[in-house]
Amino acid sequence: MKSPDAKLGELLAPVESGMQRMREILISELRAESASVSDMTDHIGRFRGKQLRAAVCLLAGQATGNSTDEHPKVAAIIEMIHLATLVHDDVLDGAEVRRRVACVNRRWDNQVAVLLGDLLYARAFHMSTELSSRMCSRVLSSTTQRICAGEIDQSGLRYDFELSQERYEAIAGAKTASLYQASCELGASYPGGRQELAAELGRFGWEIGLGFQVVDDCLDVMGREAEVGKSVGNDVDDGKVTLPVLWTYARASDQVRSRIRDAYTLPGLEDRRAHLFGVCDLAPGVEAAMARAAQLVESAMGRLRALEPGPARQALESLGDFVLQRKW
């Protein structure tokens, strides 16, 4: 079996030149006139990430015979919006970490991070107004609203252990899958590709994106920090009750339920995730959540049958395994 890294390389091969162009556009658009803004956007440009959203946009275009000169720019706009959401996520998540730092400093950091995220959103929208069709502006401004509404809903449902799986998926989907959906739809239909394939690829994007988020939630609850490559246990700290925990809670005795709630809420707990491990067995819940992710990926794979065989379709197929096997 190939490693996730090898999988990712395979995935990007058919659109390597488009990805290269996308990165050039992104770097050039991150440049700013103001020195203090430039310092920050340079920094942002360095944490490159997997750029999967851009990749699926280009692959969806290629797989549907709809690759235009503007596709790398559309993909760069999508990555810019993703960067903006990351910058704002960091503000929100960073509150904990920065709590030990001098207050003015923390506040200054949060302040510019909020503003920098706003600037990136505005730049992404401005880039989209320079394209030949307005489709990208429309789809991405509407998708951004969905992402934000999903995150707000998630905030409002913190510490809600009775959340249904359907509602959890609707929110995780809005938060994460909607941008994958938009990437696929735009890839296949910008500026005027094949609409019926765009809708089907949009559903592929939604399912892959939701699968990705479910795996992410499992890694946060079960993963080892060294393997996942980022801090884990954040969801428990933040009061986010994700699928593996919802599954466990729904099947637990009243006594265990009360202990699970305590792990999330008792003041002063140093390592909430470790405490959670101590009060219940999360393994079956994680297994059930991973099975759900596999089901989503399988459904997504089925949608690719509408496409002509070829390297782009093959790459999209390998995305399924990548989502399920990834450790980072």
Next chain:
Amino acid sequence: MKSPDAKLGELLAPVESGMQRMREILISELRAESASVSDMTDHIGRFRGKQLRAAVCLLAGQATGNSTDEHPKVAAIIEMIHLATLVHDDVLDGAEVRRRVACVNRRWDNQVAVLLGDLLYARAFHMSTELSSRMCSRVLSSTTQRICAGEIDQSGLRYDFELSQERYEAIAGAKTASLYQASCELGASYPGGRQELAAELGRFGWEIGLGFQVVDDCLDVMGREAEVGKSVGNDVDDGKVTLPVLWTYARASDQVRSRIRDAYTLPGLEDRRAHLFGVCDLAPGVEAAMARAAQLVESAMGRLRALEPGPARQALESLGDFVLQRKW
């Protein structure tokens, strides 16, 4: 002499029906599908404010004979962007106020406030994609970038007492005047009005907006809370060295300069503004700043001579007095 409130009523009279339509659009666009989002947007809709940016957009249209059915929507989009900046400003400024509140609660508040601001920006951009021309999307996404860059620059220049007046004005202008400029330009030129008048009205908007910000800075340093209607002394607390203080500092002895810096920076000072009053006489600096605001307003008035006489031009003229006389 009329009160500022009477002035404002006078100002809005020629565009009252357009303003009414603008408010209807704004309220309807603030509605959301999700209940938790809706709770917040309803709340936002209640702090209505002066809506001066929408008013100058409609007045600029009317004064140049360029009032279309779409103008109230353009004006509503401008107010939506302004609301988004206010929501994010509150996150940043609110840190102080919320410091006495339970931490999870504060964090939850900040989190949704950041997301809500993002949602409002995205909705504003989405509204602009529904207009017949792309001009509004282009101008407003570019203006939003300018606003954010101005705020970031301002953050980076906190506690900088050597700031030149030119640089202070460039930043205060980007932060505040650029949206007034865009409002005037769009009013006069959307979707295809008279370009030469649009540029001149844009400069009018810039000068009025900058005058407005300078007066705001004076009120924050000299105003009484009960009269200004909001808390004062925020700039000193935040380390923002505004025009009246820059003027005072530039003309102070080394000893007084050191005391001014102390008033801004010494840890543990309860009322920094009161402390600042104690170490220097700010009145001449405020007077000089108000004289600069008057000069900007006078220059703005001169630009209106390019317009045909009529009620809309008259209303824009009365805006000058309103800016200089306002106490809130």
